[in-house]
Amino acid sequence: MSLFDYFEPSPPIQCPACGAPLAGWQGKHWGDCCLFVWHERIQAPLDQRVDDDCRLDTAGLLTRRLEQDLIPIYAGECHSCGHKWKDLMFSILADARTGIWEETLVEPPPVDGSMIDKNWIQCPLCANAYELKDDQCWTVCEPCKRLIKTKDGSEQGRGAYALPRAAHG
Secondary structure, rough: OOOEEEOOOOOOOOOOOOOOOOEOOOOOOOOOOEEEEEEEEOOOOOOOOOOOOOOOOOOHOOOOOOOOOOEEEEOEEEEEOOOEEOOOOOOEEEEEEEOOOOOEEEEOOOEEEEEEEOOEEEEEOOOOOOOOOOOOOOEEEOOEEEEEEEEOHHHHOOEEEEEEEEOOO
């Protein structure tokens, strides 16, 4: 018996350190956690990462559903720079309030940074400044362990923020 499922945001969440995709997300929820692979905006799991003799067939997978509104997901990791999401002080949530994982949110929401030069952003909480890489939408303030929003993003309800997504490549 497993204690988690896999979650694959689509498009992938952007690494706050380098902008590359984060992968390897896991999560726990009220339903069966049987190493199912959930993909954003798809109602049933796409796969089950278990030995063949334990795997549900396609018909069995199609009967499974997420049974929790907001599911904490964790352990995202960047294969480009090694950044690990689990080291941060906020939650990533798979929003499945409609019964389908419709959106991925972060809580608490990022703070609005101030652009102090073309490629530099300043944290409003501690005044540290960070150089941004091309197309980077956010970064992490190391002392505050908070996300700093670097480009426009749409605010979501319930104190959460829609995450910047990495470009498909």
